[in-house]
Amino acid sequence: MTERRILITAALPYANGPIHLGHLVEYIQTDIWVRFQRLRGNQCLFVCADDTHGTAIMISAQRHGITEEEWIERISQEHQHDFAGFGISFDHYGSTNSPENRELCGEFWSALSSAGLIVVKEVEQLFDPEKEIFLADRFVKGTCPKCQAADQYGDNCDKCGATYTPAELIDPFSTLSGATPVLRKSTHHFVRLEALHDFLNEWTQSGDHLQSEVANYLKGHFLHEPLRDWDVSRPAPYFGFEIPDQPGNYWYVWFDAPIGYIASTAQWCRQHGENLESWWKNPETEIHHFIGKDITYFHTLFWPGMLKSAGFNLPSKVHIHGFLTVNGEKMSKSKGTFVKASTYLEHLDPQYLRYFYASKLGPRLDDIDLNLDEFASKVNSDLVGKVVNLASRTAKFVQSTGLSTEYPDDQGLFAQGAAAGDEIAAAYEACDYNRAVRLIIELADRANPFVEQAEPWKLRKDPEQADRLQDVCTIALNLFRQVVVYLSPLLPRLAEQTSELFGTPIEHWDDAQTPLTGQGVNKFKHMLKRIEQKDIEAMVEESKNEIESENDTETTNTPWSDSDQPLQDEPLAETCTIDDFAKVDLRVARVIEAEHVPEANKLLKLTLSLGGNERRQVFAGIKKAYEPEKLVGRLVVMVANLQPRKMRFGLSEGMITASGPGGADVFLLSPDSGAVPGQRVH
């Protein structure tokens, strides 16, 4: 097979927060694939960069009192430090805020313009008069125009599911300043994606560019009707690149971010005296993007459209993965399962996570779960108990003699392992890592019984059996090394340690095809520690205690150091009078019945007692946070005079009070003991 030329990218992490275990699914998945391809002798270039533009970056920088450039520089350092800690072997890590990227954006822009694909439209958008910026939907909140639910985001209502524009919200406010936004018109530039419809139909539905479920998804959701124009500009102020022929307008972050893949390649080329076109305008080059399912749309419609228009290589494949859950749930800050990369590294070896993710990852875009108990037991029993154990139980017996000059008869064990190489390689190639892991561990499973049966510890007591002892250990150590070769894309450090043990580097997949003979064996050094429960506990505990941003710690001196994040997410409302407050009749109520509403995703149906025979039926969006059985009997605080609301499942006669962002993080209010149903809250 001739050597392939492969450019690989992982999605560009956004420069406004730290890397956490969820991000790492992707970087580990990609890095394994890259290391595998390198081991096969293919020519690889693995590039990434920080995604640095957009409103959110401006806000983060402002909040920290520094310039955007200082902010993204700081984050970039953190990101690269974290990635290095997990052994992510980028060839180049750039930034979308680079001269190369600006230049390339211009090139794409010209190509799109001259193809007649850019149109200009007036857009009316909410504007924060205090901060003087336009507000994306998620930065506006207000009361739902359909169901009057308070505190809904600008695009749709959590409570009734209605969708609308932020301008339709009642009493809207900016989540940045709390100010009331005003409508303001501005000019936006759009890409006429519909002009590329035929091309996108063809590209997404043919060949092996996408996983089949992704191709179906695109067909069913977008390609069955005319494609909308894509808004790719934002008016000032905006942190990004100003459009050269459109002063006062900037490219939207999602326009320049993917171009960052090319810009990062360009930087690498410049440093290594290579030609960018030989990577991005060369039919011999394969381009593989690894992304999460949340950004499917951008990478499978816009991006191929842009590349096509500007005459760059199209991706050979966009590999899409799912999200991470921990212990079967969304990562949770309060449960300590929202673990930052840097926190993990303080407590555990990165190889554990690389191995575990690999053992869970397949070629589909299912979510994967990090069950912490399973994590420990799998790593300990597979890697320590089976793999490393092979070396640690035999290496010292041949430390003085080295390996036998001829590879002894091993009943075909090594040959079997060598023969499995193709199948394992095919699994790696297809991103079917869990299959690869299974096949490899099967090999290790065959090796330990061999050692058991050969009893080297008995052989060494009999000087006449010295040759046999050397043979047995030669076999065991070669089987060990063969397994490590196959695992090396997952476990780069173990591969290095194994290279040191034999004084022979592992540098090619085919190193698993030929046993080592007649050479020395160095002193065995401990290779991999077992995971102890207390390490995991310490990591979880530390994650619980972490506060959102470093700056918060500087400004808070109380012993509790509560984060200011909740207030930032939802600034204080306008002042109201005591009379305003008195309009709301809050009452203590007892939950006397609680049940699931089978058709609803978020709702529980509650029957509340206000004492005596006074009953209210209330639908509450707390299904993800509370078990109905556990609610029955407890006291809550309800809004008792809220206008009843007809819902799909029945009439809701009030609401119960709770804090938290929603989903599983909802926290009901409870009165102190002594309160009884029916009492008003003053």
Add this chain to the structure above:
RNA sequence: GGGCCGGUAGCUCAGUUGGUUAGAGCAGGGGACUCAUAAUCCCUUGGUCGCGGGUUCGAGUCCUGCCCGGCCUACCA
């Protein structure tokens, strides 16, 4: 409501184009060993393959209806 993926031993999963008594790892039980990081090895308990129809000589494997779970959607990108 629509789309996709899944539902196989307590847990995590494998079961190739339908073919003989459904497998592995972990956990559980019993035993062995002591070289090894309380690692390893042997034996063993355990399954109406979500449910009901159908095709077939034969179905975990194909078709169909339903139930359950996850994710994505619900006219937003």
